Amino acid sequence: xxxxxxxxxxxxxxxxxxxxxxxxxxxxxxxxxxxxxxxxxxxxxxxxxxxxxxxxxxxxxxxxxxxxxxxxxxxxxxxxxxxxxxxxxxxxxxxxxxxxxxxxxxxxxxxxxxxxxxxxxxxxxxxxxxxxxxxxxxxxxxxxxxxxxxxxxxxxxxxxxxxxxxxxxxxxxxxxxxxxxxxxxxxxxxxxxxxxxxxxxxxxxxxxxxxxxxxxxxxxxxxxxxxxxxxxxxxxxxxxxxxxxxxxxxxxxxxxxxxxxxxxxxxxxxx
Amino acid sequence: xxxxxxxxxxxxxxxxxxxxxxxxxxxxxxxxxxxxxxxxxxxxxxxxxxxxxxxxxxxxxxxxxxxxxxxxxxxxxxxxxxxxxxxxxxxxxxxxxxxxxxxxxxxxxxxxxxxxxxxxxxxxxxxxxxxxxxxxxxxxxxxxxxxxxxxxxxxxxxxxxxxxxxxxxxxxxxxxxxxxxxxxxxxxxxxxxxxxxxxxxxxxxxxxxxxxxxxxx
Numbered sequence: 377x378x379x380x381x382x383x384x385x386x387x388x389x390x391x392x393x394x395x396x397x398x399x400x401x402x403x404x405x406x407x408x409x410x411x412x413x414x415x416x417x418x419x420x421x422x423x424x425x426x427x428x429x430x431x432x433x434x435x436x437x438x439x440x441x442x443x444x445x446x447x448x449x450x451x452x453x454x455x456x457x458x459x460x461x462x463x464x465x466x467x468x469x470x471x472x473x474x475x476x477x478x479x480x481x482x483x484x485x486x487x488x489x490x491x492x493x494x495x496x497x498x499x500x501x502x503x504x505x506x507x508x509x510x511x512x513x514x515x516x517x518x519x520x521x522x523x524x525x526x527x528x529x530x531x532x533x534x535x536x537x538x539x540x541x542x543x544x545x546x547x548x549x550x551x552x553x554x555x556x557x558x559x560x561x562x563x564x565x566x567x568x569x570x571x572x573x574x575x576x577x578x579x580x581x582x583x584x585x586x587x588x589x590x591x592x593x594x595x596x597x598x599x600x601x602x603x604x605x606x607x608x609x610x611x612x613x614x615x616x617x618x619x620x621x622x623x624x625x626x627x628x629x630x631x632x633x634x635x636x637x638x639x640x641x642x643x644x645x646x647x
Numbered sequence: 648x649x650x651x652x653x654x655x656x657x658x659x660x661x662x663x664x665x666x667x668x669x670x671x672x673x674x675x676x677x678x679x680x681x682x683x684x685x686x687x688x689x690x691x692x693x694x695x696x697x698x699x700x701x702x703x704x705x706x707x708x709x710x711x712x713x714x715x716x717x718x719x720x721x722x723x724x725x726x727x728x729x730x731x732x733x734x735x736x737x738x739x740x741x742x743x744x745x746x747x748x749x750x751x752x753x754x755x756x757x758x759x760x761x762x763x764x765x766x767x768x769x770x771x772x773x774x775x776x777x778x779x780x781x782x783x784x785x786x787x788x789x790x791x792x793x794x795x796x797x798x799x800x801x802x803x804x805x806x807x808x809x810x811x812x813x814x815x816x817x818x819x820x821x822x823x824x825x826x827x828x829x830x831x832x833x834x835x836x837x838x839x840x841x842x843x844x845x846x847x848x849x850x851x852x853x854x855x856x857x858x859x860x861x862x863x864x
Contacts, residue, residue: 402694410828413693463825465695512826583826602770602823604762609695609755616687616696621757 377540382472385453387530387555387633393456394467396538398612403545404461405564406512407496407503414505415545422502424541424548424565433493433570436484443549447535450474454539455532455553460594460628462558462580466608471553472536477527485523485571492526493576494519494552495568513579519552519563520576520590522637530555530633533566556630558592589647593638594628598647669735676739679707680746697754704747709820709834711740712813716841723848734790737809741787744780744816772822779815782808810845813838 405415408422425443432438452472460466480492496517500506506515525531534553535542542548547564554561560580570576580588587601596606607621627634638646683703686692692699715736721727756762766773786806788794795802817835824831 398694406826410826412695465698510827510829512828587825599769602772604765607759607762609697611694615690616692616700616754621759 377536377543379540380447380452380472380536382452382454382536382539385455388456389458389468391456391458391468392613393470394610394612399467399469399537400543400545402611404463404559405505405545405547407505407515407517407565408545409505410512416543418504419544422499422544422548422565424544427549427567429550429566429569431479431483431569431571433572434486434489435571436486437482439483441479443535446474446479446550447541450478452535453532455534457530457553457555458628459553459555459559459562460608460624462560462588462592462600462605464600464603464605464608464624465611466622466624466628467611470538471532471534472539473532473534473553475529476531476533476552477529479533479569480526480571483571488573489571490523491572491574491576492521492523493568493570493572494521494563494566495570496563497565497567513583516567517563517579518576519561519578521554521561522575523571524637525554525634528634528637530630556594556627556634558594560588561592591638591643591646593643593647594624595626595643595647596624597626598644665731669732672732672735673739676711676735677742680704680743697750701747701750701755704743704750705820708740708743708747709816709838711736711743712809712816713834713837713841715740715809716813716838720841720844720848723851738787738790741783744783748777748780772819775815775822776819779812779819782812782815786812810842814842 401416402412403415404412405419408415408418427443428440429443429446430438430440451474453474454470454472456468456470458466459469476492496515497503498506498516505512521531532553533550534547535550537543537546542551547562547566550566551564552562552566561578575590578588578590580592581590594605599605605624608624609621613620625631683692683700687696687700690696715733718729718733718736721729752758752763756766767777768774786808789798789802789805798805817831817838821831821835
């Protein structure tokens with residue numbers, strides 16, 4: 377990993393950071409395997425450079441961006457965000473990245489654009505989870521946001537963590553971070569971003585619609601069918617004996633910033 | 648010493664050896680739990696040690712259930728008699744199920760009984776897991792010689808509950824995961840084969856008997 381220059385951004389937190397070792401060895405990145413240790417163990421052959429991200433669809437100026445150019449020219453900030461996984465564990469991670477809105481503004485979305493669709497790279501030869509008999513999901517991994525969610529200042533494309541470029545297991549070279557939503561919305565190793573007029577399909581929703589919705593906003597009131605979402609375990613902090621399950625906050629604690637996006641919406645139906 | 652005394656002496660020693668092996672089995676059988684506990688308390692179980700400990704205990708519970716269910720087919724098919732170890736294997740399975748549940752309740756849910764009860768009531772995979780644990784309790788309680796004598800033929804019937812508990816355990820593992828994975832399917836397949844053997848067994852024994860009789864003729 378290489379060092380990145382970034383200025384401190386807004387939305388910092390005084391919560392204890394999750395140790396780098398935990399952030400980089402406990403990952404859900406099914407392209408490298410379903411075990412949480414797989415991404416760190418099996419991503420050595422993955423080549424995050426060279427890399428290009430295509431931004432197309434309902435935009436005035438479709439473009440392809442080189443990752444090196446993005447790192448050199450975009451206004452990089454350090455954003456320390458809570459990350460709440462749908463599996464009821466959480467971390468606090470110092471990301472380096474830029475607002476997704478900054479990139480979308482470059483391509484000038486048309487007024488017909490209502491949603492943003494994202495796509496992960498497919499490279500079975502470099503990603504063992506995309507080979508063999510038991511493939512956990514359909515590839516490519518796809519995700520989506522409503523345009524207003526995508527333009528929200530909290531939503532970033534991360535190119536680094538802990539001040540250095542992203543390790544392969546965390547979604548190198550570029551990934552989405554939407555801190556008020558469950559972690560699976562944070563699609564990794566993005567190759568394509570498309571502006572579209574209809575709600576795009578999303579991988580976990582396709583896999584099991586009853587358990588994973590399109591919105592996936594962190595919500596302690598709406599249980600996952602197989603476990604409660606009311607509490608969470610903070611990785612790297614609670615350890616073995618001091619099981620301090622903590623209360624999960626609506627919108628992962630970012631309600632003040634984002635609750636208005638969902639005014640009047642039934643969040644139980646739109647989970 | 649007269650021959651008959653030597654004979655009983657050998658038999659007694661063999662019996663003591665057998666007992667020693669059974670106790671050794673308990674000791675060895677509990678090692679994976681001790682090892683995982685040691686790793687967990689010294690930071691060796693990764694970023695989410697409680698979940699990892701919970702999962703390891705659950706896996707060992709399934710492994711001991713499988714070993715318990717293998718005793719009878721091994722004797723039928725290969726004439727390997729491990730009957731004297733079956734109680735220990737069954738009890739080890741029960742101890743692991745109990746530890747698995749205790750870790751869930753104490754370390755994972757931090758003794759939040761309302762959360763535990765809500766989980767058992769609302770989540771099918773936890774309901775099934777809990778039911779399987781409950782089914783094993785009467786088996787563990789009646790695993791002593793006194794109960795075996797006392798219950799007679801009913802003891803055998805009662806202990807068939809392990810079939811239901813084994814199927815429940817396999818299902819519990821399968822339903823607990825987010826996607827299809829090889830491990831739970833392999834465990835479920837092994838348990839399915841071992842349960843199917845119980846249905847096929849009388850036919851197999853009859854077939855072998857007829858083969859032996861025709862060979863003797």
